[in-house]
Amino acid sequence: MNGTELLAERFQEQRGRLRAVAYRMLGSLGEAEDALEEARAGLSRRTSGAVPDPDGRLVIAVGRVCLDRLRSRAARRDTFVPDPVIAPLSPPDPEQEVLYADAVGLALLVTLESLDPAARLAFVLHDMFAVPYDDIAPVLERTPAATRQLAGRARRRVREAAPAAEPDPHRRREVLEAFLAATRAGDLKGLVAVLHPDVVLRADSGSPSSRSVRGARPVAEQALKFRRFADCARLARVNGEVGIVNLPEGRPLSVAGVTVAEGRIVALLLLADPERLARLDLPGTAR
Numbered sequence: 001m002n003g004t005e006l007l008a009e010r011f012q013e014q015r016g017r018l019r020a021v022a023y024r025m026l027g028s029l030g031e032a033e034d035a036l037e038e039a040r041a042g043l044s045r046r047t048s049g050a051v052p053d054p055d056g057r058l059v060i061a062v063g064r065v066c067l068d069r070l071r072s073r074a075a076r077r078d079t080f081v082p083d084p085v086i087a088p089l090s091p092p093d094p095e096q097e098v099l100y101a102d103a104v105g106l107a108l109l110v111t112l113e114s115l116d117p118a119a120r121l122a123f124v125l126h127d128m129f130a131v132p133y134d135d136i137a138p139v140l141e142r143t144p145a146a147t148r149q150l151a152g153r154a155r156r157r158v159r160e161a162a163p164a165a166e167p168d169p170h171r172r173r174e175v176l177e178a179f180l181a182a183t184r185a186g187d188l189k190g191l192v193a194v195l196h197p198d199v200v201l202r203a204d205s206g207s208p209s210s211r212s213v214r215g216a217r218p219v220a221e222q223a224l225k226f227r228r229f230a231d232c233a234r235l236a237r238v239n240g241e242v243g244i245v246n247l248p249e250g251r252p253l254s255v256a257g258v259t260v261a262e263g264r265i266v267a268l269l270l271l272a273d274p275e276r277l278a279r280l281d282l283p284g285t286a287r
Contacts, residue, residue: 007043010054017129018062020104024124025066027082027109030279039065056135063125064139070117079202079210081271082109084255086245086282087237089173104128106239106257106269110202111161115154122147123154165241166260172242175260176235180244183223184230191220196264206273219268229253245282252277 011018015036022032039061084106112120118140125131126147133144133151140147166172175194182190195216202212213219232248244256255277259267271277 004044007054007058008040011040011043011058014055014058018058021059021062021124021129022066023083023085024104024109024112024128025063025120026069027080027113029083029085031069035062035065035069056131059125059129059131060135060139063121063131063136067117067121067139070120076113077204077208077210079204079212080113081202081204081257081269082106082113083276083280084238084243084257084271085240086243086255086280089235089237089242104239105162105165105241105259107165107259107267108158108162109239110269111158114161115157118142119150119154119157122151123158126151127155164261166262169242171263172258172260173235175263175265176242176244176258179223179258179265180230180233180235183227183233186224186227188217188220188224191223192216194264195219196261196266199265199267201268201270203270204273206275247282252280252282255280 018036018039019032022035023029026032026035039058042065043058043061112124115123121140122133122136125136126133133147136151137144137147140150142150166175178194179191181187182194197216198214199216199219200212200214201219201222204210213222229246229248232253233244233246235242236245237243238245238255238257241257241259243258244254246253246255254270254272256271257269258265
């Protein structure tokens with residue numbers, strides 16, 4: 001088996017892992033698939049001779065394509081919400097679990113969006129996929145020491161931005177159920193009680209008018225504006241955490257990733273862009 005054939009075989013075997021690299025780099029499931037195809041095509045054109053570390057070469061190849069895409073990407077709106085990975089609340093069987101392997105917290109993906117492309121690559125490849133700095137440095141045209149420093153700064157940024165989430169999944173579900181119950185009842189006081197005073201709602205409707213809302217009462221008032229759709233809201237796993245999928249008449253209206261800390265909601269990331277929602281895979285959700 002020559003080098004091209006070996007890489008092609010390993011690419012198929014490692015596709016789930018490579019897609020996870022691209023998803024963390026780009027925050028878009030569609031862009032991640034496109035990046036995989038571009039990386040695969042590039043490998044078939046350039047490979048010759050023996051390949052001592054095929055898996056490592058594949059990760060680097062995908063990372064390089066994603067880096068180029070990030071550098072050429074137009075600036076996104078401040079309210080951009082990454083594509084969510086949605087799964088039923090009930091644990092999936094092992095085969096289904098592979099489909100949700102891309103899941104990583106939406107809050108983390110939003111923080112990654114704030115990093116410059118080089119820092120994002122250094123952090124994602126090293127901290128999430130254990131790629132050595134010596135292998136990342138040539139992609140960034142930096143020394144390994146400079147690459148280490150870049151990843152370190154990104155790591156601090158992530159730690160500072162990421163809220164300390166509630167570790168108990170049952171408690172997280174209770175908080176979301178209380179949020180939905182208060183919304184359905186039109187209970188402003190109940191909503192405020194379940195929201196952290198500094199809660200942030202980040203909503204991406206796909207339009208320039210999308211905006212962020214901060215504070216328990218403003219976020220509660222925003223939720224009540226859509227009270228008529230609350231009966232259609234269902235709980236689901238959104239990027240590995242309990243979240244909310246709104247499905248009036250079986251058609252997706254919105255998907256919300258929710259961060260719960262100390263018994264209250266501290267962040268909501270709401271995707272309501274119709275074009276992006278239409279492309280999502282929406283498996284069964286629970287009442």
